[in-house]
Amino acid sequence: MKLDKKKTILVGIAFLTISAFWQLYDFVVPLMLRQEFGISDTISGIVMSLDNVLALFLLPFFGALSDRSLSRFGKRMPYIFVGTLFVSVGMFLLPLAAKIKNLPLLVVSLGIVLIFMSVYRSPSVALMPDITIKPLRSEGNAVINLMGAIGGVFTLVGLSLFDPLKVGYYPIFILVAGLMLLGLAIMIVTVKENQWAQQMLDDMRHFNIVEIEDDPNTNSLPKEVKRSLWFILASISFWYMGYNAVTTAFSRYATLQIGLTGREASFVLLFANVGAIVSFIPIGIFSSKFGRKFTIRAGVCLLGLVFLTATFYHQFSPLIYLNFVLAGVAWAAINVNSLPMVLEMADSNEVGKFTGLYYTFSMAAQIVTPIFSGLLFDVFSYRVLFPYATFFVVLSFITMSQVKHGDVVLEKE
Template identity: 50%
Template sequence: MKLNYSRTIRVGFAFLSISAFWQMYDNVVPLILKNTFEIGDTLAGSIMAMDNVLALFMLPIFGAISDRSTSKYGRRVPFIVVGSILTILFMLVVPATVEKRSLWLFFVSLGFTLLSISIYRSPAVALMPDVTPAPLRSKANAIINLMGALGAVFTLVLTPLLITKAGHQSYYPLFIAVALLILVSVLVVIFTVPENKLRIDEEKVETQTSNQTMSIAMKRSLIFLLISTFLWFMGYNAITTAFTKYAEVVWQMNISAASTSLLIATIAAVISFIPVGILSSKLGRKKIIVTGVLLLASCFALGTFFTSFSPLVYVLFAIVGFSWACINVNSYPMVVEMSQHGDTGKFTGFYYTFSMAAQIITPIVSGAFLEFVGYWTLFPYAASMVGLALITMSFVKHGDNRPDMGDKLDFLGSIDN
């Protein structure tokens, strides 16, 4: 059994467009809040967190609704189309409100943009497991993650080129460029991914061995896997959100040098996605996740002992990136592996609810430790959170893949297909 890489790439265009938008949101909205509307950092941080709060409720809802869709165009594609079009329409209003310096119109247009992208976020992610055989989902998820990284790179490259000053910041060119990318991406999905045919073919294979109800043991595995997801996001995001401040205060580094460490981790993760996906198909998802969790917790624990900057920090963050790829490539496929037929979108929502909840909570908790205890707490805090995930993962007994000998023989040749 071999993964259809071409099809997976085409499916990944939906996630590519989402990642491009979120990268723009994270880069540009804080600047608009500070420079245009002169909103303080505390309030701006609260506003920026609202997208995650919204995701807690919207992603499971639209994931479950798409599960019940009976459209002739598919379960997920109609949501991807409607959500994409609405996102494009509302996001193009945002720079106009900035030009007018209308705060209430800015919040209204941004709010509707976030609602619109929530319509298709879970369906876009759920499309991959819908059309991919279960044993190949780690490989496929590696491709999806890579497509997401390319979407983020698209925005990162264009941001300094398209945001120009003409008396004040002009955001129109960047918003238009990302809107065009979303449009192109949704057209690729519409015209090259025949969802119903692919999904029906996959279900014919899976229904022969699938149970119709989830056992108590499987429910327990799902709960512990979601708790594990929450914990490793608590640890990892504590580092990504506070490391530049930590490096500046503790190691006396400037922000540019500190950001290089995070960039190295990101590059290492991107390079690792596909090899990790192949290894997971050969060795099993849980083994690769546990390896990643062990390495990640160890790296964060070692970070505690650096009292000043050393080039070894770059090596440490390269291992962090590889470790995160081991976890990220496999955790979502393990969740949807435990879903029943027609529930992929709902389980996708479960996964994002726990990961988003961690991303909301951990900046507050870790920030409190930094402020009231000391900056030295950052790495021990992150190591502890990820270490706890190692314990909860030991209770996960379902969701792994079990490759047969044919899959193992395909291992070396799988990249060429």
């Protein structure tokens, strides 16, 4: 029983391009709204939250819809094909709207990219578990996360070469749209979704891997499995509440509380990304040997410790870099295993639906936590950032203790 890394990398191209897009969107669109259209930070913040709001409804819908889709190209590839093409069209319209300062065209362009990104995001993520047997999904998800990180780095490098404020918006949008279309072309040629999905089912039978059966009385998950599902979904919301609060507010915290410049604050956050990137693959292997739940809880403990100790930085210390490297490692331990644990409770016909559920709870947290934490900042100042994050991480540890399903440990052959 061994992960087919070549197949995993090929299906991971979709997540690579998605991550490249979001890195571009989050960096450039606020800049575009302010510089070209003079839109206030408040309205800009609302616009930037629309993707999370749409995701609450559209990701579960299209995930479940793709579960029921059958074609000679597979369940997920038609959504990836259509979604990528339309997002690419929207990406060519966005810089045009900025150049001619046409607000209605900007609104239409944003609508196209946000809706069609939601069309194929869940199907793209569901593609890896479709072709990977359950015990290997943490390793597979580690590869997928690494692919996503590479996509984000690609865009960051592109932004450093093609600064939108100096050369305009077209070069960076064309670069990222070109990557997305190239990735789509590679997937169309190489990914044999139906064949690979059938091979996965054959492997499940060969290794005698039994899926959880519905309760015949309720035609849904057994009560104890459903309880585990709701507890891990709650855990996902709680750790996103904590981690996302830090990543979104740290630049303000760093400049106002410990006297860093904006550039220095972003450099500190970069260390968290480095910690995660170097950890993805080792954590996937570790999880297969010692279990997903153990790895997640270890990651949650480490993340809580990192945030707790960060509370005591009243001025800059080089040790803060260590804090954020460890935060990246902890986040990788959590992120690599949480989706596979959710999908362990799904049968092979509901992978898209359960992927959508995962995103619903993570996105809901990312909508709520900037608002909730922002209210606390207004009342108590930015000093509450790390205590706030620590609180929600501790909550996630408590709820994870109630999760009794979704784990797997590979036996030595």
